[in-house]
Amino acid sequence: MEAVLSVQSINKHYPGFALENVSFSLAPNRIMGLIGKNGAGKSTTLKAILNMVSPESGNVTMFQKNFYQYEKECKQRIGVVFGGIDFYPLKKLSTITAVTQKFYTDWDEEQYQKYIKRFALNESKKFKELSNGMKVKYLLALALSHHAELLILDEPTSGLDPVSREELLHIFRQIVKNEKCSILFSTHITSDLDRCTDDITYIQNGRVLQSADKDTFLRSFEHLKTPDDSGPLTLEEIMLRTERSEWDDDITV
Numbered sequence: 001m002e003a004v005l006s007v008q009s010i011n012k013h014y015p016g017f018a019l020e021n022v023s024f025s026l027a028p029n030r031i032m033g034l035i036g037k038n039g040a041g042k043s044t045t046l047k048a049i050l051n052m053v054s055p056e057s058g059n060v061t062m063f064q065k066n067f068y069q070y071e072k073e074c075k076q077r078i079g080v081v082f083g084g085i086d087f088y089p090l091k092k093l094s095t096i097t098a099v100t101q102k103f104y105t106d107w108d109e110e111q112y113q114k115y116i117k118r119f120a121l122n123e124s125k126k127f128k129e130l131s132n133g134m135k136v137k138y139l140l141a142l143a144l145s146h147h148a149e150l151l152i153l154d155e156p157t158s159g160l161d162p163v164s165r166e167e168l169l170h171i172f173r174q175i176v177k178n179e180k181c182s183i184l185f186s187t188h189i190t191s192d193l194d195r196c197t198d199d200i201t202y203i204q205n206g207r208v209l210q211s212a213d214k215d216t217f218l219r220s221f222e223h224l225k226t227p228d229d230s231g232p233l234t235l236e237e238i239m240l241r242t243e244r245s246e247w248d249d250d251i252t253v
């Protein structure tokens with residue numbers, strides 16, 4: 001099946017950091033987790049995909065179209081949530097929603113009201129009056145209310161309590177099952193991936209270390225097992241051991 005998102009050899013340089021030849025693809029109705037330690041390049045990858053930062057080279061194909069050429073058209077079909085963006089802090093949620101819904105031709109008010117209720121959000125509050133978790137939930141409600149076929153989410157679960165996180169992961173699974181939608185989200189929380197993802201892309205120092213379906217991904221790190229490990233390694237163990245071997249290398253240099 002044709003990928004909904006194909007990222008091809010993206011390069012982006014900052015002083016002291018570079019995304020190098022970042023490539024991966026996401027098939028329809030799949031959830032992909034983007035993992036990597038702090039500063040590995042997860043947000044920069046998502047921003048480069050969305051042209052929020054301009055990559056020096058590389059390409060992004062979304063819905064079989066060149067995203068950079070058909071950006072406006074593609075953006076109608078996606079939902080995007082980035083943490084830490086306090087847009088319109090002094091505006092009430094109802095006002096922000098009124099502006100947002102004008103942008104989307106496929107806005108679904110019933111769906112929006114369903115999520116507002118489910119997330120227990122008060123639309124008469126100002127954006128800055130929301131807690132971090134509530135901000136994420138509100139932005140998700142907006143993203144989920146125009147029948148997006150692809151959600152791109154930067155650490156959507158990081159500000160959430162365990163109950164809300166569980167609920168959100170459940171919603172992700174429901175969306176992918178019931179609607180024509182794929183999800184790409186970055187996270188630090190490896191248990192999110194255990195519970196929810198089909199595919200995993202691991203970024204280390206701006207490069208894709210591995211990108212595959214979860215089983216293939218886990219198998220490809222079996223070399224990190226020691227004789228003391230009876231079962232398969234967890235994702236947390238894989239990350240810890242991969243990053244630790246880097247520290248060991250640093251020490252011997």
Ligand SMILES: Nc1ncnc2c1ncn2[C@@H]1O[C@H](COP(=O)(O)OP(=O)(O)OP(=O)(O)O)[C@@H](O)[C@H]1O
Nearest residue numbers: 014015016017036037038039040041042043044045
């Ligand atoms: N606008 C910018 N100018 C210069 N350097 C930047 C800029 N944005 C990001 N960087 C650098 O790029 C690197 C990757 O940052 P990025 O935010 O993509 O990492 P991340 O994997 O999302 O990290 P975290 O898990 O901490 O959010 C970091 O070294 C960061 O300092």
